[in-house]
Amino acid sequence: MPTFDYAPAPESRSVVTLAPSYDLFINGEFVDASGGTPFATINPATEETLAMVAEASAADVDRAVKAARTAYTRVWSRMSGADRGKYLYRIARLLQERSREFAVLETLDNGKPIKETRDVDVPLAAAHFFYHAGWADKLEYATLGANPRPYGVVGQVIPWNFPLLMLAWKIAPALACGNTVVLKPAETTPLTALLFAEICQQAELPPGVVNIVTGAGATGQAIVDHPGIDKLAFTGSTAVGKMIAHAIAGTRKKATLELGGKAANIIFDDAPIDQAIEGIVSGIFFNQGQVCCAGSRLLVQESIAEEVVRRFKRRLETLRVGDPLDKNTDVGAINSARQLARITELAAVGEAEGAVRWDTGCPLPKNGFWFRPTVFTEVSQSHRIAQEEIFGPVLSVLTFRTPGEAVAKANNTPYGLSAGVWTEKGSRILWMADQLRAGVIWANTFNRFDPTSPFGGYKESGYGREGGRHGLEAYVRTEVSA
Amino acid sequence: MSTPDSADPTARARDLLGVSRLTNRALSGALHGLHGVDQVGCELRAAALGTRSIKADSKRWAIDLAISMIDLTTLEGADTPGKVRGLATRALVPDPSDPSTPSPAAVCVYGDMVATARETLGDSPIRVAAVATAFPSGRASLPVKLADTKDAIAAGADEIDMVIDRGAFLAGDYLTVFREIVAVKQACTRADGRAARLKVIMETGELVTLDNVRRASWLCMLAGADFIKTSTGKISPAATLPVTLVMLEAVRDWREHTGDMVGVKPAGGIRTSKDAISFLVAVHEVAGEDWLDNQWFRFGASSLLNDLILQRQRMTIGAYSGADYIADDAPSAY
Numbered sequence: 047m048p049t050f051d052y053a054p055a056p057e058s059r060s061v062v063t064l065a066p067s068y069d070l071f072i073n074g075e076f077v078d079a080s081g082g083t084p085f086a087t088i089n090p091a092t093e094e095t096l097a098m099v100a101e102a103s104a105a106d107v108d109r110a111v112k113a114a115r116t117a118y119t120r121v122w123s124r125m126s127g128a129d130r131g132k133y134l135y136r137i138a139r140l141l142q143e144r145s146r147e148f149a150v151l152e153t154l155d156n157g158k159p160i161k162e163t164r165d166v167d168v169p170l171a172a173a174h175f176f177y178h179a180g181w182a183d184k185l186e187y188a189t190l191g192a193n194p195r196p197y198g199v200v201g202q203v204i205p206w207n208f209p210l211l212m213l214a215w216k217i218a219p220a221l222a223c224g225n226t227v228v229l230k231p232a233e234t235t236p237l238t239a240l241l242f243a244e245i246c247q248q249a250e251l252p253p254g255v256v257n258i259v260t261g262a263g264a265t266g267q268a269i270v271d272h273p274g275i276d277k278l279a280f281t282g283s284t285a286v287g288k289m290i291a292h293a294i295a296g297t298r299k300k301a302t303l304e305l306g307g308k309a310a311n312i313i314f315d316d317a318p319i320d321q322a323i324e325g326i327v328s329g330i331f332f333n334q335g336q337v338c339c340a341g342s343r344l345l346v347q348e349s350i351a352e353e354v355v356r357r358f359k360r361r362l363e364t365l366r367v368g369d370p371l372d373k374n375t376d377v378g379a380i381n382s383a384r385q386l387a388r389i390t391e392l393a394a395v396g397e398a399e400g401a402v403r404w405d406t407g408c409p410l411p412k413n414g415f416w417f418r419p420t421v422f423t424e425v426s427q428s429h430r431i432a433q434e435e436i437f438g439p440v441l442s443v444l445t446f447r448t449p450g451e452a453v454a455k456a457n458n459t460p461y462g463l464s465a466g467v468w469t470e471k472g473s474r475i476l477w478m479a480d481q482l483r484a485g486v487i488w489a490n491t492f493n494r495f496d497p498t499s500p501f502g503g504y505k506e507s508g509y510g511r512e513g514g515r516h517g518l519e520a521y522v523r524t525e526v527s528a
Numbered sequence: 529m530s531t532p533d534s535a536d537p538t539a540r541a542r543d544l545l546g547v548s549r550l551t552n553r554a555l556s557g558a559l560h561g562l563h564g565v566d567q568v569g570c571e572l573r574a575a576a577l578g579t580r581s582i583k584a585d586s587k588r589w590a591i592d593l594a595i596s597m598i599d600l601t602t603l604e605g606a607d608t609p610g611k612v613r614g615l616a617t618r619a620l621v622p623d624p625s626d627p628s629t630p631s632p633a634a635v636c637v638y639g640d641m642v643a644t645a646r647e648t649l650g651d652s653p654i655r656v657a658a659v660a661t662a663f664p665s666g667r668a669s670l671p672v673k674l675a676d677t678k679d680a681i682a683a684g685a686d687e688i689d690m691v692i693d694r695g696a697f698l699a700g701d702y703l704t705v706f707r708e709i710v711a712v713k714q715a716c717t718r719a720d721g722r723a724a725r726l727k728v729i730m731e732t733g734e735l736v737t738l739d740n741v742r743r744a745s746w747l748c749m750l751a752g753a754d755f756i757k758t759s760t761g762k763i764s765p766a767a768t769l770p771v772t773l774v775m776l777e778a779v780r781d782w783r784e785h786t787g788d789m790v791g792v793k794p795a796g797g798i799r800t801s802k803d804a805i806s807f808l809v810a811v812h813e814v815a816g817e818d819w820l821d822n823q824w825f826r827f828g829a830s831s832l833l834n835d836l837i838l839q840r841q842r843m844t845i846g847a848y849s850g851a852d853y854i855a856d857d858a859p860s861a862y
Binding site: 051052 | 572581582587809
């Protein structure tokens with residue numbers, strides 16, 4: 047009997063029109079950069095160059111900040127909340143209308159599977175704009191404090207793992223609260239941000255309200271250091287987050303930082319086991335594990351550890367690794383050669399430390415950056431792969447004996463972004479949620495996001511919240527009335 | 529775990545449960561000790577399986593497989609010999625315009641129509657399945673249910689689709705459910721020693737929770753079911769993907785436990801090729817490809833065949849034909 051081989055089901059690229067090169071988006075227009083060196087952005091699944099992208103210099107950032115300031119003072123801060131909301135609704139609808147284009151472009155530039163960009167990244171990005179559009183005229187009632195007012199010009203630096211979604215998490219609340227924005231997408235994934243710039247034009251958003259400057263670390267630094275920036279919002283590595291905190295210490299600038307994580311996904315012996323296996327899979331292999339809140343440490347009760355690992359390995363055999371544009375692909379490409387090197391190095395460290403490495407040995411494409419879904423068993427708390435954020439499809443399995451020990455191990459990390467708890471016992475979920483020092487705790491699920499729910503970290507995972515009512519607090523000043 | 533004599537399900541159940549006497553308490557302990565099912569997570573997984581995109585050759589293959597897995601069904605009070613003859617003829621010639629079209633696995637009828645179906649099907653490999661045991665409610669005494677079964681067997685049924693006593697199940701009287709299945713299974717053996725395969729309908733729409741579905745699946749398998757089946761088709765919801773997913777997990781785990789394979793039959797509500805292919809994807813990715821055979825997986829359906837033929841024709845001629853190009857022997861009478 048022939049096996050059930052799924053024929054290739056590639057999503058068409060034709061919906062996307064790529065320009066050979068892209069300029070900066072400042073004051074409502076695409077403009078040439080001054081001085082910087084254009085850089086290539088590539089498709090990590092094939093290493094094909096997609097386009098050349100301008101590098102914004104400090105002078106370009108200055109132009110962008112000035113445009114944002116003018117737009118803030120003359121237009122956006124004077125506009126009623128209801129009118130700001132109209133623009134946000136318009137952007138949200140345009141994102142929906144052009145969702146396929148965004149999904150394909152994101153997959154091309156990032157390497158993540160089309161089913162994720164199509165079903166998660168793009169719909170959630172639109173949802174963030176819809177959600178915050180609703181808040182724009184109701185800030186007075188959001189219990190933020192007396193007379194909530196915008197900061198002014200917000201500098202935003204976002205990572206490459208969810209390029210469009212992180213843009214939405216940043217821009218939607220900033221605009222809803224009346225701020226204007228200078229945003230820098232990551233250098234490996236600038237294209238959806240530039241397509242978003244087109245959406246801003248299409249929505250007839252007043253010039254200067256959103257400015258997009260592309261570039262790498264130096265461009266980001268120029269934003270952080272610019273005196274015209276009132277507030278910074280950053281998502282990325284803890285190391286860069288610390289540099290930003292240093293840089294703005296002693297200035298009037300405020301910051302929210304959403305940084306790394308090493309989340310514990312905790313499986314009790316009474317867990318709904320088949321769903322827990324799915325939760326482990328999505329916890330660590332969603333977006334190739336390049337997720338700050340990834341469930342990269344599996345804490346499983348020792349009495350069921352063997353069964354869980356066996357079932358988990360069996361499940362990995364059905365994961366489909368390959369062409370991100372194929373609608374049946376579960377695991378796509380790693381975003382960059384640099385990230386692949388980092389994952390490869392840490393996995394080698396895990397082996398050297400004595401943990402037991404396993405993967406399915408599935409074939410990988412010849413070109414591009416690929417890493418097989420990998421699991422390490424017999425991992426100890428003192429192993430580097432249990433401590434450091436790998437940011438890739440690598441799971442470390444640890445065991446515990448009691449709920450108290452699970453909490454102690456889960457909290458024994460400098461990070462504190464997320465955690466998962468799997469048990470059929472409701473009271474234990476509540477107790478665990480109370481004990482775990484993490485900003486987001488999922489019960490019997492993992493990696494679920496919603497604009498109404500605040501997201502953010504404890505400890506070295508950063509500060510400030512994004513999403514929900516709490517997320518608005520990051521973009522308003524309030525006053526104590528006399 | 530060893531499986532001594534599968535001909536004596538009670539002895540085997542005792543062995544599997546590790547008890548010297550099979551009591552309701554022993555059964556409850558085992559069934560309630562199964563891992564729980566989180567409904568939200570199960571529905572998410574089912575939805576994810578539903579997004580698989582099956583194209584080209586794999587679609588053609590899946591359509592033919594799905595056709596070969598159908599239990600072509602008519603279970604109406606208004607069934608007549610003519611209707612059943614039509615249905616059986618349709619099973620023999622599913623698409624007169626294309627003789628390469630595979631036949632369904634079986635024709636499924638009420639017990640009193642078995643002889644009619646058998647006569648039309650002649651010596652073709654298409655089997656005759658009969659619903660029995662006071663289908664669909666199952667509200668009759670055990671002797672009546674057994675007589676119903678034996679009657680169908682005597683008329684030539686190759687397969688029996690029985691219903692469990694949902695009342696007993698919901699009342700926690702698992703032993704009664706177990707004993708009834710064991711008794712019906714015995715009644716499935718013909719004088720010549722050959723046994724009809726027994727499909728056990730759990731009527732998951734009445735069991736409601738996925739925890740119940742998992743427990744009922746294990747209870748049926750413990751009692752010797754050859755197939756576990758979702759529904760009678762008379763209760764809504766019938767065969768949903770999440771329910772079938774839980775059953776596929778159950779047969780997978782059962783094989784791991786005992787080494788034996790048990791079949792799965794979703795029935796009722798599966799009408800389109802797209803739905804059927806989603807179920808096959810679930811079979812493939814959850815139970816494994818060993819189940820991708822009509823010996824181990826069936827669709828209980830009446831109108832599904834029409835859509836599968838429509839899609840099959842489209843893949844052959846490159847355009848949709850239309851309802852008038854699908855020979856239909858079982859249109860609605862109303």
